[in-house]
Structure formats: structure tokens, C-alpha cells
Amino acid sequence: MHALVSQTSEIARSTEELRLAHQVFEHTQEAIAICKTDFTIVRANPAFLERAQTKARELSGRNMMEFLDAGNQDRDPVGERLHRQLIAEGAWQGEVWLRNPKGEVFPNLLTVSAVQNNQGQISQYILTFSDISERVKNEKQMIATLNETFQIQGHTIGIGASVGIALYPDNGMTAEDLMREADAAMYRVKAGGRNNLAYA
Numbered sequence: 001m002h003a004l005v006s007q008t009s010e011i012a013r014s015t016e017e018l019r020l021a022h023q024v025f026e027h028t029q030e031a032i033a034i035c036k037t038d039f040t041i042v043r044a045n046p047a048f049l050e051r052a053q054t055k056a057r058e059l060s061g062r063n064m065m066e067f068l069d070a071g072n073q074d075r076d077p078v079g080e081r082l083h084r085q086l087i088a089e090g091a092w093q094g095e096v097w098l099r100n101p102k103g104e105v106f107p108n109l110l111t112v113s114a115v116q117n118n119q120g121q122i123s124q125y126i127l128t129f130s131d132i133s134e135r136v137k138n139e140k141q142m143i144a145t146l147n148e149t150f151q152i153q154g155h156t157i158g159i160g161a162s163v164g165i166a167l168y169p170d171n172g173m174t175a176e177d178l179m180r181e182a183d184a185a186m187y188r189v190k191a192g193g194r195n196n197l198a199y200a
Contacts (some may be wrong), residue, residue: 002116005185007078009177012102017089018046021023023038024044025045027045027046027084028045028047029047030047030128030129030130031044031045031047031048031050031051031052031098031108031118031128031129031131032044032045032047032048032126032127032128032129033045033064033126033129034091034124034125034126035064035124035125035126035127035132036124036125036128037122037124037125038063039063039064039065040061040062040063040064040114040127041059041062041063041064041180042124043056043059044056048129051100051108051129051131052067052098052099052100052104053100053101053102055103063196064127066099067098067099068096068097068098068099069096069098069099070098073185082094082170086114086125087122088113089135090113090116090122091111091112091113091114092112093109093111093112093167093168093169093170094109094110094125094167094170095107095108095132095167095170095199096110097197100131102137105134105162106131106133107131107132107136108130108131108132109129109130109132109189110127110128110129110130111128111130112122112125112127112128113125113126113128113129139163139197140197143161143163143195143196143197146160146161146195147159147160147161147195150162160194160195161194161195162186162189162190162194162195162196162197163186163189164181164182164183164184164185164186164187164188164189164198164199164200165182165185165197165198165199165200166178166179166181166185166199166200167199167200168180171200181200182200184200185190185198185199185200186198
């Protein structure tokens with residue numbers, strides 16, 4: 001009898017945890033998608049559907065790569081490098097651009113976490129998108145402000161800023177690697193006309 005009561009309590013506890021997890025998935029403002037290991041979309045929450053401007057029924061059989069854009073980074077945000085890190089560490093984080101059906105792209109911080117089955121094999125990925133549009137907008141405003149001229153004792157003075165941005169861990173695992181990649185991105189900005197920013 002005691003074993004039956006304990007089992008019933010465990011089932012009730014598990015059911016409540018599942019209910020809470022479902023509530024978080026459905027109502028969080030973070031865009032979340034669950035994908036197979038080949039990034040075929042299994043399910044996405046309402047926040048993702050809204051951000052990607054699509055409907056749940058339109059996701060059937062589609063691959064997450066259709067919604068991601070390399071943006072200013074000029075590279076595949078979920079390429080072989082990402083796959084290797086997911087297999088080795090079970091997680092990845094980096095900046096990507098989420099593309100809607102109109103072709104518009106919006107910057108997001110993407111966190112990818114691996115889900116393992118009972119045999120310890122990766123069975124699914126959970127992708128969480130955090131909207132960083134405001135941060136990117138502020139970065140561009142900062143560049144624009146620095147590019148404005150100003151007057152000092154009758155002289156017109158102008159300064160500029162060329163900014164290179166490197167993201168951990170996609171662009172490097174150490175401070176030295178990240179600095180090297182950020183410097184390379186900065187020099188690309190300078191070579192392309194200066195007064196802008198670029199991602200490694």
C-alpha cells in the first residue's frame with residue numbers, strides 16, 4: 001500500500017511538472033523551437049510563431065535553417081562548427097538573424113541545447129531565441145553619434161569608429177581568440193570604408 005501511495009505521488013508530481021513546463025513553453029516571451037537532430041522543426045511556441053510570422057501548421061516538415069540568416073556575419077550560423085560543439089558539449093550560443101516570409105531579418109541571441117534519450121544519445125535540440133533588436137539598434141546609434149562632427153574653437157572636428165564584434169563561443173573559446181577575431185572584423189570595416197561595425 002505504501003509503495004502504491006508513493007508511486008501515485010510521484011505520478012502526480014511528474015504531471016504537475018509537465019503542466020508547468022507546458023505553461024512556460026506556451027506563455028514565455030522567448031521564442032522557443034524543438035527540433036530533430038537534423039534541425040527539422042518538431043514544435044514551436046507562440047512567441048516563435050509570432051516572431052517568424054508563420055503558423056504552426058506551416059512548420060510541418062520544415063527545417064530551422066530556412067528561418068536563419070547569416071546576416072552581417074556572412075556565414076552559416078548553424079554549420080559544421082556548431083554541430084561539432086553540440087556533439088562535444090551539448091550546447092551552443094551565438095548571434096543569428098531570424099528571417100520572416102517577407103525576407104526581413106531580425107537579430108537574435110540563439111541558445112541551442114541538446115536533449116538526450118535514455119541511451120545518452122542526442123535526440124532533439126531546444127532552440128531559444130532572445131530578441132536583441134534594441135541592442136543592435138543602440139550599437140548603430142552609437143556609431144552614428146561618433147561619426148557626427150562637432151565644433152571646438154571654430155574648428156570642425158570629426159571622429160569615427162570602426163567596431164569588430166566577436167561572440168563566444170562561436171568565434172573562439174579564449175579571450176585571445178575572441179580578440180583576434182574581433183580585430184579581424186574591425187579591419188574589414190576599415191577596409192570597407194570605416195565608420196561601421198561587423199561581426200567576426
